[in-house]
Amino acid sequence: MNKKIRIVVDAMGGDFSPVNDVLGAVEAAQKDNSIEVILVGIKDKIIEVLDSKNIDHNLVTIVHASEVISMSDSPASSVRTKQDSSIVVGCKMVRDGKADAFVSAGNTGAVATSATFNIGRIRGVERPTMGTYFPNEAGITTIFDVGAFVDSKPNHLLGYALMASIFVENIYGISNPTVALLTVGEEEEKGGKVIKETSELLRNSGLNFIGNIEGRDILKGKSNIIICDGFTGNIVLKFGESFPKFLKHLLVEYSKKGLIQKLKVLIAKGVIKDALKPLDYQEYGGVPLLGVNGACIIGHGSSTPYAIANMVKRAKDIVEKQVNQKIESRIISLNK
Amino acid sequence: MNKKIRIVVDAMGGDFSPVNDVLGAVEAAQKDNSIEVILVGIKDKIIEVLDSKNIDHNLVTIVHASEVISMSDSPASSVRTKQDSSIVVGCKMVRDGKADAFVSAGNTGAVATSATFNIGRIRGVERPTMGTYFPNEAGITTIFDVGAFVDSKPNHLLGYALMASIFVENIYGISNPTVALLTVGEEEEKGGKVIKETSELLRNSGLNFIGNIEGRDILKGKSNIIICDGFTGNIVLKFGESFPKFLKHLLVEYSKKGLIQKLKVLIAKGVIKDALKPLDYQEYGGVPLLGVNGACIIGHGSSTPYAIANMVKRAKDIVEKQVNQKIESRIISLNK
Numbered sequence: 271m272n273k274k275i276r277i278v279v280d281a282m283g284g285d286f287s288p289v290n291d292v293l294g295a296v297e298a299a300q301k302d303n304s305i306e307v308i309l310v311g312i313k314d315k316i317i318e319v320l321d322s323k324n325i326d327h328n329l330v331t332i333v334h335a336s337e338v339i340s341m342s343d344s345p346a347s348s349v350r351t352k353q354d355s356s357i358v359v360g361c362k363m364v365r366d367g368k369a370d371a372f373v374s375a376g377n378t379g380a381v382a383t384s385a386t387f388n389i390g391r392i393r394g395v396e397r398p399t400m401g402t403y404f405p406n407e408a409g410i411t412t413i414f415d416v417g418a419f420v421d422s423k424p425n426h427l428l429g430y431a432l433m434a435s436i437f438v439e440n441i442y443g444i445s446n447p448t449v450a451l452l453t454v455g456e457e458e459e460k461g462g463k464v465i466k467e468t469s470e471l472l473r474n475s476g477l478n479f480i481g482n483i484e485g486r487d488i489l490k491g492k493s494n495i496i497i498c499d500g501f502t503g504n505i506v507l508k509f510g511e512s513f514p515k516f517l518k519h520l521l522v523e524y525s526k527k528g529l530i531q532k533l534k535v536l537i538a539k540g541v542i543k544d545a546l547k548p549l550d551y552q553e554y555g556g557v558p559l560l561g562v563n564g565a566c567i568i569g570h571g572s573s574t575p576y577a578i579a580n581m582v583k584r585a586k587d588i589v590e591k592q593v594n595q596k597i598e599s600r601i602i603s604l605n606k
Numbered sequence: 607m608n609k610k611i612r613i614v615v616d617a618m619g620g621d622f623s624p625v626n627d628v629l630g631a632v633e634a635a636q637k638d639n640s641i642e643v644i645l646v647g648i649k650d651k652i653i654e655v656l657d658s659k660n661i662d663h664n665l666v667t668i669v670h671a672s673e674v675i676s677m678s679d680s681p682a683s684s685v686r687t688k689q690d691s692s693i694v695v696g697c698k699m700v701r702d703g704k705a706d707a708f709v710s711a712g713n714t715g716a717v718a719t720s721a722t723f724n725i726g727r728i729r730g731v732e733r734p735t736m737g738t739y740f741p742n743e744a745g746i747t748t749i750f751d752v753g754a755f756v757d758s759k760p761n762h763l764l765g766y767a768l769m770a771s772i773f774v775e776n777i778y779g780i781s782n783p784t785v786a787l788l789t790v791g792e793e794e795e796k797g798g799k800v801i802k803e804t805s806e807l808l809r810n811s812g813l814n815f816i817g818n819i820e821g822r823d824i825l826k827g828k829s830n831i832i833i834c835d836g837f838t839g840n841i842v843l844k845f846g847e848s849f850p851k852f853l854k855h856l857l858v859e860y861s862k863k864g865l866i867q868k869l870k871v872l873i874a875k876g877v878i879k880d881a882l883k884p885l886d887y888q889e890y891g892g893v894p895l896l897g898v899n900g901a902c903i904i905g906h907g908s909s910t911p912y913a914i915a916n917m918v919k920r921a922k923d924i925v926e927k928q929v930n931q932k933i934e935s936r937i938i939s940l941n942k
Contacts, residue, residue, distance in 0.1 A: 379791070407855050417790055421798045454753055454840040455715070461837065462757045485844030489852040501797065502838055504790040508821030509842055513849050516825040519743050520881040531877075538874035541867075545856040 274306040275589045276369040277565075277582050278360040281311030282338045283376025285571045288312070291375060292319040294578020299329045301579065305586050308369055310335050310360040335359040341571055345379030349387070357381055361388035364564035371565035371585035373556070375573040382418050385559050385566045392594055394601035397422070398561030399430040400500070400568065401437070402507050403554045408491030410554075412438055413452075415497075417504035418559065424467040427451070427497055428475060432604070433560040433597050434495045435477050440591040441584070442494075450483040450493035452502060468497075475604070514546055555580030558588065560597070565589050610642040611925050612705040613901075613918050614696040617647030618674045619712025621907045624648070627711060628655040630914020635665045637915065641922050644705055646671050646696040671695040677907055681715030685723070693717055697724035700900035707901035707921035709892070711909040718754050721895050721902045728930055730937035733758070734897030735766040736836070736904065737773070738843050739890045744827030748774055749788075751833075753840035754895065760803040763787070763833055764811060768940070769896040769933050770831045771813050776927040777920070778830075786819040786829035788838060804833075811940070850882055891916030894924065896933070901925050 279295040281288040288311055299307040309316050313334040320327055337355040339348045349358060357376055361384045363369040372389070374381045378400075386398050401414040414434040415422065422430070431449050438447040451469055453461035461482070472479040483492055488506065498506070521542075525535035555577070556569035565588035567581045588594070615631040617624040624647055635643040645652050649670040656663055673691040675684045685694060693712055697720045699705040708725070710717045714736075722734050737750040750770040751758065758766070767785050774783040787804055789797035797818070808815040819828055824842065834842070857878075861871035892905035892913070901924035903917045924930070 407852065420790060452841060454756060454837055485841035485846075486848040488845055489848050501790055502841055505788060505821035505834075505838055505842060506845055509824055509845065510821075510849075512822040512825050513846075516743065517853070517878075517881075521877065524877065524881040534873055534877045537870055538877040541857065541860060541870045541874040542853075542878075545853070545860040545871075 274304060275371070275586050276306045276308060277371045277373060277585050278308045278310055278333075278363055278369045279578065279582060280356045280360055280372070280374035280376050280381075281309045281316050282335075282356040283374040283381075284569065284573050285341065286573075287375070288315045289319050290573055290575050291578055292316055293323070293575035294573070295582065296320070296325055296329055297575055297579040298582035302583070302586070305582070306331060307582065308333055308363070310356045310363070312336065312338070333359065333363070339377050339380045341377050343377055343380060345377060345383045348377070349380050349384045357384045358388055361385050364389045364566075369564070370589045371567070373567045373569070373578070373581045373585050375556070375569035375571060375578060375581070378417070378568055381566070381568050382559055385562045385564075386418075389562045389564045389566065392561055392563050392598050392601075394598060394605065395433070395561040396429055397426045398559055399433060400557055400559045401434060402503075402557045404488060404510060406489050406491030410442070411488060411491060411493065411496055413488070413496045413498065413503050413506065414560070415500040415503050416507045416557070417500045420499060420501040422464075422499040424464055424471050427464075427468045427499070428471045429561070429601075431472055431475065431477055431479070431495065431497045432600060434497070436596045436600060437558060437560055437588075437593055438494055440593050440596065441587055444494055446478045447494035448478050448480045449495045449497060450480050450487075452488070452496050452498040452506075453482045453484065455482070455484065464499075472497075517542065555584035558584070560593075563594065565594070610640060611707070611922050612642045612644060613707045613709060613921050614644045614646055614669075614699055614705045615914065615918060616692045616696055616708070616710035616712050616717075617645045617652050618671075618692040619710040619717075620905065620909050621677065622909075623711070624651045625655055626909060626911050627914055628652055629659070629911035630909070631918065632656070632661055632665055633911055633915040634918035638919070638922070641918070642667060643918065644669055644699070646699070647692040648672065648674070669695065669699070675713050675716045677713050679713055679716060681713060681719045684713070685716050685720045693720045694724055697721050700725045700902075705900070706925045707903070709903045709905070709914070709917045709921050711892070711905035711907060711914060711917070714753070714904055717902070717904050718895055721898045722754075725898045725900045725902065727897055728899050728934050728937075730934060730941065731769070731897040732765055733762045734895055735769060736893055736895045737770060738839075738893045740824060740846060742825050742827030746778070747824060747827060747829065747832055749824070749832045749834065749839050749842065750896070751836040751839050752843045752893070753836045756835060756837040758800075758835040760800055760807050763800075763804045763835070764807045765897070765937075767808055767811065767813055767815070767831065767833045768936055770833070772932045772936060773894060773896055773924075773929055774830055776929050776932065777923055780830055782814045783830035784814050784816045784828075785831045785833060786816050786823075788824070788832050788834035788842075789818045789820065791818070791820065800835075808833075853878065891920035894920070896929075899930065901930070
């Protein structure tokens with residue numbers, strides 16, 4: 271591929287838009303001249319950020335979109351009604367072949383909805399899936415699905431496993447990654463009908479399925495990929511994300527007990543901060559929405575410019591490694 | 607009630623049986639002479655523990671049961687086949703009016719199964735529910751269900767909420783406790799059909815329903831009671847329990863970086879241990895299985911004698927506060 275990979279960055283996404291989005295996009299463009307970065311959003315606001323930092327306008331392409339989907343907007347209705355929002359306009363650019371990837375730190379539900387309907391799905395994919403990363407005792411665990419859809423059927427879960435395997439293999443370079451199914455007990459009879467049927471499908475899928483695992487195994491690193499319904503995955507994701515904050519709360523309470531406790535907590539806080547670095551979402555470059563017909567990366571609402579730049583890099587990797595083409599041909603061969 | 611409350615303690619339950627079970631039962635009997643503690647299990651082994659500590663045999667009543675359900679036995683089949691196990695014999699004593707409560711640190715699934723089928727359900731209760739506790743920023747959150755059953759219907763979830771409300775009100779003294787439904791977004795349309803219908807039922811239940819909450823809210827203390835399907839609850843419970851261990855792993859890794867890091871981690875570890883004390887399951891006295899026709903408390907496999915004694919105390923509270931009678935009359939009035 272000699273052509274530049276064109277990546278649309280949502281300039282209006284996240285809690286610190288457009289500043290962090292614009293600066294992150296610029297950072298990505300400066301680091302890598304094999305990509306073209308396209309900022310979509312309110313043009314005046316984008317230019318204001320560029321000028322405030324004396325950034326050359328030619329580093330990025332700007333596409334105006336007059337509307338903004340806020341973090342609190344209802345995903346389904348905002349995507350329907352705000353047709354000139356950055357999230358809708360950006361996805362349609364990918365659909366129309368004007369870009370290869372869409373990156374946003376905006377309203378997660380709205381990005382997933384817009385990508386699914388405005389970019390469209392890869393041929394053969396019934397449902398796209400959103401994944402996330404958890405550090406584990408051995409490295410990184412990826413969990414799919416974490417909330418693109420709830421009420422997944424066995425066939426959907428099989429699809430998530432297939433897409434996740436190709437993603438992890440190509441993006442992390444882990445060949446034949448292990449896949450496990452999240453449930454309430456290692457015995458096969460546990461977890462109800464969907465789990466039982468999904469186990470059966472996964473066992474016969476040709477994927478590296480290692481069986482069922484429990485909640486206590488997530489952080490142990492038993493499997494490269496963990497598959498679950500978006501309902502469970504989303505609760506696990508948000509519960510896990512809340513733990514460092516809760517720990518901080520406990521430490522603050524403890525430090526109130528006296529001066530010695532206060533000093534000890536000061537030291538402990540520094541240690542914990544360093545020790546928890548593997549949990550830092552910024553390094554992972556957002557989470558992928560797999561199954562849509564173009565790369566789509568969704569970031570945390572509080573993404574820093576550094577995190578946004580990493581998201582752009584991740585989107586580029588997906589395009590470059592032809593993850594979608596591989597998903598499509600794997601599905602075709604599976605259905606034969 | 608002048609009659610003593612009779613509490614059966616499974617002497618063969620948990621990873622340190624019969625030692626911890628027997629010593630915990632004795633501790634409970636010594637502390638409170640308003641209860642009669644009945645140890646069920648292999649008689650010789652129970653006596654051996656008593657004699658090793660020179661404990662007066664008259665402090666407890668011993669009932670022999672020749673079989674043992676191990677921690678790794680399949681719940682359903684072990685309860686069916688090991689009819690002379692402590693878990694089956696103990697539950698049948700409650701069913702037959704020979705005891706008021708059953709307490710075990712044994713195989714959780716087997717205890718729940720045996721209690722449901724051998725003690726039987728409270729009139730009007732469709733499904734028993736097992737709850738757990740999480741500390742939160744304001745105090746304690748109770749979560750029901752955490753694994754008694756998966757695939758709960760809206761009506762089951764309503765039942766869990768009702769039983770949990772009566773339990774929390776009577777055992778924790780929180781009048782009109784708040785109830786929230788665990789799902790993937792605060793908007794009502796999220797979470798699928800079961801969540802939508804359950805929300806509707808809870809809103810019209812007369813319980814103090816405050817709405818839907820997300821995974822990130824569990825540790826914040828937004829609600830006294832959180833209701834979810836046993837599948838989700840079990841994963842949340844086990845994932846949450848694994849976090850302190852993961853944190854310890856991160857600290858160990860960090861301490862390997864050098865001598866200064868090692869010293870800092872030493873201090874941090876002490877602080878974290880103290881700060882995490884609110885997470886200590888021992889203090890909570892096990893988790894209740896509500897809806898069975900007698901008090902039933904299930905403890906952690908690694909329960910210490912102190913934890914077992916607290917479980918006995920909790921079982922006594924349930925009997926004394928007439929939690930089951932209140933559940934039954936609330937269900938009758940709801941169905942009128």
